[in-house]
Amino acid sequence: MCSYIVEKAVLVGSAKGRKGWMRIDTANVYFDHPYYSTLDHVLAIDFTNEGEGGRDRVAVELSADSARALVERVLAALASGEAAHAAPAPLAAVAAE
Amino acid sequence: MSYYQGLQAESVRFRGHNGDQGDAYYARPSRAGKFPGIVVIHHLPGWDEWIMEVVRKFAHHGYAAISHHLYFREGEGGPDDIGARVRAAGGVADAQVVGDTAGAMAYLRAQSNSNGKIGVIGFCSGGRHCYLAACTLPGIDAAVDCWGGNVIVDDPKLLNDKRPVAPIDLTEKMSSPLLGIFGNDDANPTVDQVNRTEAVLKKLGKNYEFHRYDGAGHAFFNTSRDAYRPEQALDGWEKVFAFVNRYLATSAASIAAE
Numbered sequence: 413m414c415s416y417i418v419e420k421a422v423l424v425g426s427a428k429g430r431k432g433w434m435r436i437d438t439a440n441v442y443f444d445h446p447y448y449s450t451l452d453h454v455l456a457i458d459f460t461n462e463g464e465g466g467r468d469r470v471a472v473e474l475s476a477d478s479a480r481a482l483v484e485r486v487l488a489a490l491a492s493g494e495a496a497h498a499a500p501a502p503l504a505a506v507a508a509e
Numbered sequence: 510m511s512y513y514q515g516l517q518a519e520s521v522r523f524r525g526h527n528g529d530q531g532d533a534y535y536a537r538p539s540r541a542g543k544f545p546g547i548v549v550i551h552h553l554p555g556w557d558e559w560i561m562e563v564v565r566k567f568a569h570h571g572y573a574a575i576s577h578h579l580y581f582r583e584g585e586g587g588p589d590d591i592g593a594r595v596r597a598a599g600g601v602a603d604a605q606v607v608g609d610t611a612g613a614m615a616y617l618r619a620q621s622n623s624n625g626k627i628g629v630i631g632f633c634s635g636g637r638h639c640y641l642a643a644c645t646l647p648g649i650d651a652a653v654d655c656w657g658g659n660v661i662v663d664d665p666k667l668l669n670d671k672r673p674v675a676p677i678d679l680t681e682k683m684s685s686p687l688l689g690i691f692g693n694d695d696a697n698p699t700v701d702q703v704n705r706t707e708a709v710l711k712k713l714g715k716n717y718e719f720h721r722y723d724g725a726g727h728a729f730f731n732t733s734r735d736a737y738r739p740e741q742a743l744d745g746w747e748k749v750f751a752f753v754n755r756y757l758a759t760s761a762a763s764i765a766a767e
Binding site: 415416418420440442444445446447448450451452458460462466467468469471 | 554590592594599726736
């Protein structure tokens, strides 16, 4: 379908686009016809800085299945990464060295 | 004379809604003569390369064709980036699109090669815009809606300031012949919505012609998509040219033979 349905996510982050790195504050997320992909529909994400006018973007077009898989991997990476970084230092081992 | 005729294509400026000047892509046969005009309305993702191919296809078939960039007010940038910005802002207003389409028609009519006949064709959201134009603009001699979605709006929440009226509710005002091309696997418009649109056209006594294709979904003319269905698209294009030749050509035979 051709729709104007867009989910907006407020972000704190950065992305690398045509002009190099930029701060981003928004992801516009939609499932619709692509511009580039040959698929009928794609999950598209445009990372932009709307606070600075939103003229530049970093864009991806993903198949529905791969987008769902990406969501799972994002959550898995956050879970394992946050667990690893939150782990307390092994005090006994430090004391013994 | 060679069987295949040359054509010229170029970027031009046209004057659209509220007199705003924007970009358009214009192609016409190279040879001298009078040609019917056709306005090509692009789909929501943007003013893309396939639409330019469609413009040249019409020129190859003896038409002066123009595709106006519906998002030109967004300024500089690639059509894909501009399309993304327009989508994020909720799209363009129907009134603006209709005004821009009137401007593109005026551009064609002002050319010395015009035979005075103007058609409009649109794809996807452009099909919906074409339907709208056929219901609101004078001077359209033939309209071709290719799988325009949301002509029927079943969810009132989809109506807003930019798209305040479902095109189907304007059908009584339709003044031009309408050709509809649809894939039976399409989700927007669905087969049921196409049937309901046809029922309204029939009830109101409009001059219309619908063709539905099995094994095809949305955008099945689009050669750059997996949705492309060559057999159905070939037949569909034949239907399109038979229709526009009937209503736009001062001499249909001259288009085919010259």
